[in-house]
Amino acid sequence: MDLKVYIETFGCTFNQADSEIMAGFLREEGARLTDIDSADVIIVNTCYVKHPTEHKVINRIKKLQELYPDKGLVVAGCMVEIDPGKLEAISGDASWLGPHQLKRTPEAVKAAWRGDLRRITGFTSDLKVGVPKVRSNPLIHILQICEGCNGSCSYCCTRFARGRIQSYPSDLLVEEAERAISSGCREIQLTAQDTAAYGTDTGERLSDLIRRISEIPGDFRIRVGMMHPASVLRDLDGLVEAYTSEKVYSFLHLPVQSGSDRVLADMRRGHTVDEFRMIVERFREVIPDISIATDIIVGYPTEDEEAFMDTCRLLEEVKPGFIHLSKYRHRPGALSSSLDEIDFRDLKRRSKTIEELKGKITENENRELVGTLQNILIIEKGRKGGFIGRTDSYIPVVTGDGEMGSFMRVRIRDATGTYLIA
Incomplete structure (x- = not known):
């Protein structure tokens, strides 16, 4: 399948993993994961747990159809099973892929690219362990x-x-x-x-x-x-x-x-x-x-x-x-x-x-942790530079120095309501 695909994910860690599985099945079929502008097909993996998220998802689907009318669109995730009536009203000729149907991701993507209306929904007993995945963070x-x-x-x-x-x-x-x-x-x-x-x-x-x-x-x-x-x-x-x-x-x-x-x-x-x-x-x-x-x-x-x-x-x-x-x-x-x-x-x-x-x-x-020494594992780069690690208690720590995937011992010099500064 010589197609370029972009996946956009809303919601929880479990939903992020669903996107990684979709990416894995696509890669096995020869598709390439790419940025949105280069993509032939866009997958929106939806979350529907909260009212504000519902509005974000609906507005995003509408916006994508407006900005990229020539690209195929697949709507995946929880909205597909929870609110098919509303999705039908806004999704136009998009294909659907329910959260229990991930192994059929290549089929949904091909259909969306061809312009076919494919609605792949319903429950299965498919396992989500031991299947191909493309990690969003390699660590x-x-x-x-x-x-x-x-x-x-x-x-x-x-x-x-x-x-x-x-x-x-x-x-x-x-x-x-x-x-x-x-x-x-x-x-x-x-x-x-x-x-x-x-x-x-x-x-x-x-x-x-x-x-x-x-x-x-x-x-x-x-x-x-x-x-x-x-x-x-x-x-x-x-x-x-x-x-x-x-x-x-x-x-x-x-x-x-x-x-x-x-x-x-x-x-x-x-x-x-x-x-x-x-x-x-x-x-x-x-x-x-x-x-x-x-x-x-x-x-x-x-x-x-x-x-x-x-x-x-x-x-x-x-x-x-x-x-x-x-x-x-x-x-x-x-x-x-x-x-x-x-x-x-x-x-x-x-x-x-x-x-x-x-x-x-x-x-x-x-x-209370300011001035203490903490062990941290660095697992991502900061958006404004530096690195982000996690203490043994999983509290985020921003540090100027570090190496991805490394364990470090740092002194905490400041704190906010959401993270520590080392």
């Missing part, structure tokens, strides 16, 4: 360990695109990690919609997988992706023990979403605030310098002022070093979309309050 290997989830969160539409949990065999995952490390990768990112749900369908456990990958010879780090608190509870002791390996970043991404048990029940999260607290305390007891990342949804339809203040108090108590904030908006097909959204002025005010709280907490946490 980082994204390892998809499972797809889908066991959750039934009332606000979520992503599960309609990703489906129920499908865990990939641990032997294949370890083999892929070994190949990545032997080819020069310095960071293995374990990713899924819920990494702690790994093995609930096969009898395996995330803690065992982490341990097996950390036992691979070599100097590298493992970043474990987002874990649902309810899933963590089934293997808490095993996970804490697995995290004690020096190869595992001391970084726990544990989305709480709300500080109110009543709202959590309405969200159908399956965990309580006290369970979230207990998980954090257990990890901190054994790994005191662990970074805690959490997600907050502000303005859920049943969140009143008292519930909102519960969330603020929880953040002030736990002091997560990373806080990802979302304003609630209805999502297609989600159960909560039948409820009335709260007044937009209240949504805006609450969001601003949390943003200010987030800035204060994260900057204070980072400022």
Whole structure:
């Protein structure tokens, strides 16, 4: 296939890995990956988890059709499965490729180039391990360990695109990690919609997988992706023990979403605030310098002022070093979309309050590290020069000197709410 293809990706690490797989299948077929102006066909790998992202994706698809009317267009990713009606209205003669159909990427690209209307959608049991990939960063290997989830969160539409949990065999995952490390990768990112749900369908456990990958010879780090608190509870002791390996970043991404048990029940999260607290305390007891990342949804339809203040108090108590904030908006097909959204002025005010709280907490946490010596792994170049590394707790560090893929010991001289300066 003598075609030049450009891939543009929105969304999470899992979606980035999907793009790397699409690129891998295309390269095997002889296609060349290139910049957008040189491309014969453009692939837009969409995300649909949040309302602002939906608008970005829709505007980008329209813009690409306007700017490049003579190029083939393939729309891929979650939007294809979640909102085909809206996609039909805006995508014109673009081809579609669902997130479970990645091995058919060359077919979709050829069809788009010919001007054929090809809609390749639906669920498969295809594995996303051991397949060809083209890494966007040669030092980082994204390892998809499972797809889908066991959750039934009332606000979520992503599960309609990703489906129920499908865990990939641990032997294949370890083999892929070994190949990545032997080819020069310095960071293995374990990713899924819920990494702690790994093995609930096969009898395996995330803690065992982490341990097996950390036992691979070599100097590298493992970043474990987002874990649902309810899933963590089934293997808490095993996970804490697995995290004690020096190869595992001391970084726990544990989305709480709300500080109110009543709202959590309405969200159908399956965990309580006290369970979230207990998980954090257990990890901190054994790994005191662990970074805690959490997600907050502000303005859920049943969140009143008292519930909102519960969330603020929880953040002030736990002091997560990373806080990802979302304003609630209805999502297609989600159960909560039948409820009335709260007044937009209240949504805006609450969001601003949390943003200010987030800035204060994260900057204070980072400022405590000023003057300390830190081990960092340099994994990318800074956009304005210098290098970006990660501490053992996965905190970003900007440094003027360095070498890609190297481990360094640096002194922290300054800090912001989002990164350290060495």
